[in-house]
Amino acid sequence: MIPKETIQEILDTARIEDVVMEFVNLKKRGATYIGLCPFHNEKTPSFTVTPRLGIYKCFGCGKGGDSVNFVMEHEHFTYPEAIKYLARKYNIEIKDEEQTAERIEEQQEKESLFMVNDFASKYFIHNLFNTDAGRSIGLSYFKERGFREDTIKKFQLGYSIDEWENFTAHALQQGFKLEYLEKTGLTITKDKKSYDRFRGRVVFPIHNLSGRVLGFGGRTLLSDKNIPKYVNSPESEIYNKSRILYGIHLAKSAIIATDNCYLVEGYTDVISLHQSKVENVVASSGTSLTTDQIRLISRYTKNITILYDGDEAGIKASFRGIDMILGQGLNVKIVFFPEGEDPDSFSQSHTTSEVQDFLESQAVNFIIFKTNLLLKETAGDPVKKSALIKEIVGSIALIPDQITRSVYVKECSALMDVGEQTLMNVLNQIRRKEFDKKLKEKQKDGESELAHLPQYIIPDVQHPGEEAVSTENHEKEIIRLLMQYGNRNIVFETMTEDEEVQTFEVSIALFIIKDLENDEIRMKNELYQRVLHSASEQIESGTIPAESFYLHHSDKQISTMATNLLAQKYELGNWEKVKIKVNIEEEILKLSVTHAILSFKLRVLESKYEDNLKQMQNETSQENLDILMDAQLKLRKKISMVSNELGRIVLR
Numbered sequence: 001m002i003p004k005e006t007i008q009e010i011l012d013t014a015r016i017e018d019v020v021m022e023f024v025n026l027k028k029r030g031a032t033y034i035g036l037c038p039f040h041n042e043k044t045p046s047f048t049v050t051p052r053l054g055i056y057k058c059f060g061c062g063k064g065g066d067s068v069n070f071v072m073e074h075e076h077f078t079y080p081e082a083i084k085y086l087a088r089k090y091n092i093e094i095k096d097e098e099q100t101a102e103r104i105e106e107q108q109e110k111e112s113l114f115m116v117n118d119f120a121s122k123y124f125i126h127n128l129f130n131t132d133a134g135r136s137i138g139l140s141y142f143k144e145r146g147f148r149e150d151t152i153k154k155f156q157l158g159y160s161i162d163e164w165e166n167f168t169a170h171a172l173q174q175g176f177k178l179e180y181l182e183k184t185g186l187t188i189t190k191d192k193k194s195y196d197r198f199r200g201r202v203v204f205p206i207h208n209l210s211g212r213v214l215g216f217g218g219r220t221l222l223s224d225k226n227i228p229k230y231v232n233s234p235e236s237e238i239y240n241k242s243r244i245l246y247g248i249h250l251a252k253s254a255i256i257a258t259d260n261c262y263l264v265e266g267y268t269d270v271i272s273l274h275q276s277k278v279e280n281v282v283a284s285s286g287t288s289l290t291t292d293q294i295r296l297i298s299r300y301t302k303n304i305t306i307l308y309d310g311d312e313a314g315i316k317a318s319f320r321g322i323d324m325i326l327g328q329g330l331n332v333k334i335v336f337f338p339e340g341e342d343p344d345s346f347s348q349s350h351t352t353s354e355v356q357d358f359l360e361s362q363a364v365n366f367i368i369f370k371t372n373l374l375l376k377e378t379a380g381d382p383v384k385k386s387a388l389i390k391e392i393v394g395s396i397a398l399i400p401d402q403i404t405r406s407v408y409v410k411e412c413s414a415l416m417d418v419g420e421q422t423l424m425n426v427l428n429q430i431r432r433k434e435f436d437k438k439l440k441e442k443q444k445d446g447e448s449e450l451a452h453l454p455q456y457i458i459p460d461v462q463h464p465g466e467e468a469v470s471t472e473n474h475e476k477e478i479i480r481l482l483m484q485y486g487n488r489n490i491v492f493e494t495m496t497e498d499e500e501v502q503t504f505e506v507s508i509a510l511f512i513i514k515d516l517e518n519d520e521i522r523m524k525n526e527l528y529q530r531v532l533h534s535a536s537e538q539i540e541s542g543t544i545p546a547e548s549f550y551l552h553h554s555d556k557q558i559s560t561m562a563t564n565l566l567a568q569k570y571e572l573g574n575w576e577k578v579k580i581k582v583n584i585e586e587e588i589l590k591l592s593v594t595h596a597i598l599s600f601k602l603r604v605l606e607s608k609y610e611d612n613l614k615q616m617q618n619e620t621s622q623e624n625l626d627i628l629m630d631a632q633l634k635l636r637k638k639i640s641m642v643s644n645e646l647g648r649i650v651l652r
Contacts, residue, residue: 002080002083002084002094003094006087006092006094007083009092010083010086010087010090010092010094011066011067011068013086013090013092014067014068014086014089014090015051015054015067016049016050016051016054016055016056016066016067016070017033017049017051018089019067019070019071019086019089020033020035020049020056020067020070022089022209022210022252023038023074023209023210023252023299024036024037024038024047024299025256025299025300025301026049027045031050031051031052032048032049032050032051033048033049033051034046034047034048034049035047035049035299036298036299037058037060037061037063038074038299039058039061039063039073039074040058040060040061041295042060043329043400043491044488044489044490044491044505046058046059046060046488047059047060054066054067056070059485059488067086068082068083068086071085071086071210074209074210075208075209075210075212076110076238078111081111085210109180109183109237110237110238112177112180113180113183113184113236113237113238114212114213114238115176116171116176116180116181116184116186117184117186117205117212117213117214117215117216117238118212118213119171119174119176120167120171120184120186120213120216121156121158121205121213121216123158123167123170123171124157124158124159124160124198124203124205124216125153125156125157125158126158127158127159127160127161128142128152128157128158128159128202131159131161133159133161133162134158134159134161137159137162137221138158138159138202138221139152139159141202141221142157142202145268145272145344145348146272146275146348147271147272147275148275151271151274151275154250154274155204155205155247155250155271155274156205156213157202157203157204157205158202158203158205159201159202159203160196160198160199160200160201160202160203160218161199161200162199162200163196163199164195164196164199165194165195165196166196166199167186167187167196167198167199168181168186168187168194168195168196171186171187178194181194182194183236183237184215184233184236184239185197185215185233185234185236186198186216186233197218197231197233198216198218198231200220200221200222201218201219201220201221201231202218202219202221203216203217203218204216204217204218204219204246204267206233206239206244206246206285207248207249208244208248208249209248209249209252210249211249214233214238214239214244215232215233215236215238215239215241216232216233217230217231217232217233217246217267217285218230218231218232232285241285241287242287242290242292242293243290243292243293243296244293244296245282245283245284245285245293245296245297246267246270246282246283246284246285247270247274247281247282247283248282248296250274250279251270251279251280251281251282252300254279254280255280255297255300255301256300256301257280258280258301259301259302259303260280260301260303260304260305261280261281261282261297261300261301261303261304261305262278262280262281262282262305262306262307262359263281263282263283263284263289263297263304263305263306263307264281264282264283264284264307264343265283265284265285265309265342266283266285266344267283267285268344269281269283269307269342269343269344270282270283271344272343272344272345272347272348273343273347273355275347275352276347276350276352276355276356277352277356278347278355278356278359281307281343282297288320288321289318289321289324289325290324291324291328294324294325294328294330295328297330298328298329298330302329302330302331303330303331303333304325304330304331304332304333305332305333305334305335305359305363306318306321306322306332306333306334306335307334307335307337307343307359308334308335308336308337309337309341309342309343315336315373316373316374319370319395322334322366322370322395323394323395323398326366326395326396326398326399327398327399327400329399329400329401331365331404332365332366333363333364333365333366334363334364334365334366334369335358335359335362335363335364336362336369336373346358365408365411366395367392367396367408367411367412367415368411368415370391370392370395371388371392371412371415371416374388374391375388375415375416385416388416389412389416389418389423389426390426392412392416393409393412393423393426393427393430394430396408396409396412396427397427397430397431397434400503401503402503405427409423409424409427470524471523471524471600471603471604471607472524472525474596474599474600474603475523475524475525475528475600476525476528476565477596477599477600478512478523478528478596478597478600479528479531479532479561479565480565480566481508481512481592481593481596482508482509482512482531482532482535483531483547483550483562483565483566484547484565484566485508485589485593486507486508486509486512486535486544486545486546487507487508487509487544487545487546488507488508488589489505489506489507489508490505490506490507490508490511490589490590490593491503491504491505491590492504492505492506492590507539507544508589508593509535509539509544509545510539510544511593512532512593512597513532513535513536513539515597516532516597519601521600521601521604527557527558527561530555530557530558531550531558531561534553534555534558535549547562547566550562550566551566595646598642598645598646599646601642602639602642602643602646605635605638605639605642606639608635609632609635609636609639612628612631612632612635613632615628616628616629616632
């Protein structure tokens with residue numbers, strides 16, 4: 001047991017912003033920090049760290065807590081493990097009883113797997129440096145590859161003795177269960193016989209963001225073609241190869257500092273580049289690049305530079321990875337090494353300064369790279385050139401940002417000697433097709449998505465002919481959304497007259513205010529109108545007001561109302577107690593804001609329609625009656641348009 005006073009010292013010392021910055025790229029915003037949430041996928045930051053309170057909070061997925069909670073949630077640590085992690089970070093000595101086999105059995109399965117991997121890693125390191133076989137075979141191999149001893153220790157490289165059960169027997173002797181040895185993949189059991197997976201191989205540990213060992217990669221030192229060159233740990237409760245990058249635990253700080261991430265293929269590429277003092281580098285470990293891996297990189301930077309060796313066939317096969325990166329809104333550059341070279345060999349045969357200069361000077365954007373690589377294949381063949389143009393434009397079409405797309409189209413036009421407008425027309429056709437596809441999917445899924453929203457987010461809508469009600473509830477709903485989510489951004493897609501799909505990002509506060517202003521709609525409740533006016537003034541001064549602006553507003557009526565309205569969001573926790581999950585994601589939030597505004601507009605129009613109808617019934621002048629009739633027809637048309645729009649969002 002860890003003494004209570006030690007725990008308190010750790011809690012008092014651990015700064016929430018320091019802890020979170022180990023895993024999330026945070027940017028200062030006033031008295032808080034903001035970044036992309038590590039617990040759910042998002043492109044617009046909603047993850048907030050408040051040093052004054054010592055807490056973090058994601059307003060997208062709802063996760064929040066203190067430093068210990070963050071470490072537990074992010075790393076799947078137990079409470080004691082999280083405390084120990086923070087103690088190590090802040091050099092606080094703790095005294096704890098030694099782990100025993102009995103305690104291991106009592107822990108959760110994930111923790112047991114972590115402990116087995118940690119034991120195995122230390123065992124392989126011991127073999128490498130302290131056994132005759134390890135030094136003569138494993139250590140010699142690494143040094144022949146040009147790895148210095150400090151580098152070998154930095155990456156915790158090791159060696160597995162070339163005996164069938166050397167590791168397994170030793171682990172069992174130390175009290176580890178065969179069950180966990182098998183689940184981590186360290187031991188393979190067939191026909192009731194167990195043997196070591198990595199026997200006779202040099203071993204590369206694979207770490208998570210905090211440096212805990214998730215799994216291993218083992219390389220054979222034999223030239224037998226019947227033996228696979230590499231074997232890897234199977235996926236387990238703690239190891240999912242599609243969601244981890246080799247070397248990320250050592251690279252994250254350098255990635256943030258340089259605002260760039262070098263992406264390579266293998267372990268040795270990463271290690272050799274580190275020796276050349278290029279530390280912002282990770283590897284996909286021989287697997288195809290995944291969306292989860294890209295999102296992991298995006299926590300720290302929006303810029304990825306892919307390092308390719310001289311194998312053109314392999315590069316062409318990897319074009320899909322480039323498109324995936326572009327689709328996630330990241331910038332892509334490529335470095336193409338000379339024929340016969342790769343990042344590992346090039347680093348070993350050149351000085352540190354030569355490696356660094358080469359990476360900086362040879363990095364080109366994907367348009368230039370792709371064009372130069374493929375254009376020579378189209379010489380004299382207009383059909384092949386046309387296909388190449390379509391392929392490149394298809395990649396450009398994946399980029400979310402319109403300005404970036406336009407820049408790349410211009411560059412592609414110059415490189416391919418094709419009219420810019422022609423390329424833009426092709427791009428618009430591609431995006432239009434994708435836009436229509438997404439629109440149909442959203443319309444199909446709209447009802448199911450909105451079913452997850454809390455009841456108060458979707459107020460009842462009155463239609464012509466139904467009993468009239470005031471706009472109070474609709475106005476209140478809009479003000480609640482403004483106060484609670486006003487400083488969050490939502491993304492919209494529109495179609496221009498030229499049939500170009502455009503996206504624009506706007507804060508919810510600005511969207512609400514400008515949308516009502518454009519339609520010249522004023523709220524009947526003067527207090528609500530004051531809130532809108534106050535928010536508008538803040539925006540004009542360059543600040544998007546957050547919850548605290550309303551909670552601590554100088555107008556007592558506004559602050560009191562804010563407290564009453566915003567208290568509702570904390571009621572969501574009650575659903576979790578009865579195991580009912582409430583998901584409020586960015587897309588759903590956009591729908592709820594749009595729904596609230598349209599509902600309010602519809603009710604305002606209906607009210608005007610009813611008032612106009614009463615005037616018509618009492619009007620005796622034919623001239624005035626004609627004016628009222630014309631107004632009535634226009635109102636009916638507007639009601640129909642708003643009703644249809646609202647129906648597409650909710651009422652299906």
